[in-house]
Amino acid sequence: MTLEIKNLTKQYNQQKTGLSDFSITIDKGVLGLLGPNGAGKSTLMKIIATISKPTRGTLFLNGEDIAKNPDSIRKILGYLPQDFGVYPNLNAYEFLEYIAAMKGVGGPGLRKRIDMLLDGVNLTADARRPIGSYSGGMKQRIGIAQTLLNDPKVLIFDEPTVGLDPEERVRFRDLISEMASEAIVILSSHIVSDIETIADEVAIMKSGKLIDKAIPSAIIGRIENRVFETTIAHTDLEAFKARHQVINTSRQAEKTQLRYISNATEMEAGARNVTAGLEDVYLFLTQNQH
Ligand SMILES: Nc1ncnc2c1ncn2[C@@H]1O[C@H](COP(=O)(O)OP(=O)(O)O)[C@@H](O)[C@H]1O
Numbered sequence: 001m002t003l004e005i006k007n008l009t010k011q012y013n014q015q016k017t018g019l020s021d022f023s024i025t026i027d028k029g030v031l032g033l034l035g036p037n038g039a040g041k042s043t044l045m046k047i048i049a050t051i052s053k054p055t056r057g058t059l060f061l062n063g064e065d066i067a068k069n070p071d072s073i074r075k076i077l078g079y080l081p082q083d084f085g086v087y088p089n090l091n092a093y094e095f096l097e098y099i100a101a102m103k104g105v106g107g108p109g110l111r112k113r114i115d116m117l118l119d120g121v122n123l124t125a126d127a128r129r130p131i132g133s134y135s136g137g138m139k140q141r142i143g144i145a146q147t148l149l150n151d152p153k154v155l156i157f158d159e160p161t162v163g164l165d166p167e168e169r170v171r172f173r174d175l176i177s178e179m180a181s182e183a184i185v186i187l188s189s190h191i192v193s194d195i196e197t198i199a200d201e202v203a204i205m206k207s208g209k210l211i212d213k214a215i216p217s218a219i220i221g222r223i224e225n226r227v228f229e230t231t232i233a234h235t236d237l238e239a240f241k242a243r244h245q246v247i248n249t250s251r252q253a254e255k256t257q258l259r260y261i262s263n264a265t266e267m268e269a270g271a272r273n274v275t276a277g278l279e280d281v282y283l284f285l286t287q288n289q290h
């Protein structure tokens with residue numbers, strides 16, 4: 001499985017650009033798509049899911065042009081849109097049967113598959129209740145289940161962990177790891193901790209562009225030995241920000257405690273070197289640069 005995306009541009013109108021000359025190659029495994037709101041994550045996912053057409057650029061799945069043959073990807077696609085709508089009067093079981101019919105999935109194995117998926121997202125006990133009575137997290141979980149009905153080889157989850165509690169996140173991660181051995185799985189989020197533990201690779205987007213893509217440890221390596229913590233007087237903060245990229249600050253009674261990334265060879269007096277994390281690099285790459 002290889003998805004090769006080249007020079008993708010999505011121009012919504014004269015003011016709004018969703019993607020700007022975006023290129024990426026995605027192999028099997030879990031790719032975490034990370035970027036602030038408006039970075040173009042949903043635009044990219046809609047184009048891969050063939051819901052939206054690019055203004056320019058090409059997508060090839062295993063060498064096949066998706067624009068010429070959209071069915072080649074649709075047949076093997078599972079897609080959870082960011083604004084996933086459900087049918088409030090159907091129960092979970094009926095809803096999955098309905099989606100299965102739309103996807104052309106059927107046969108004697110269907111009942112078993114639905115039972116397995118309902119179990120996978122922990123909805124077995126609520127499967128006969130109308131979806132309209134579900135909580136946000138439960139709706140999100142039925143949304144996750146419907147992506148897996150057709151044994152997909154390309155899975156796209158747009159902000160899937162929104163509304164999930166920590167336990168549900170772990171379940172989601174387990175479910176995804178099972179699928180990902182044979183499939184391309186793309187997950188988006190604007191929250192680093194949602195992606196960090198699931199993704200084999202991370203792609204960081206900003207303003208419709210790809211800024212970086214690598215395994216998490218390699219991305220973290222970009223700022224190795226350059227993350228520091230220190231405490232300074234409140235009045236020194238502005239001057240400090242002019243010298244270094246401040247990642248976060250916490251105001252105390254007397255002083256401000258801060259975490260920052262430094263290019264300078266000379267260390268600030270009193271600062272201590274700390275272990276870099278994915279969150280640091282993400283902020284470093286997506287905030288205003290020094
Ligand atoms: N249907 C649309 N019409 C006009 N502009 C849009 C539309 N959808 C998205 N955009 C714009 O495209 C950019 C990328 O949006 P989006 O792909 O939703 O980003 P993300 O999912 O990373 O938050 C934003 O500037 C957004 O305002």
Ligand SMILES: [Mg+2]
Nearest residue numbers: 041042043082
């Ligand atoms: Mg989005």
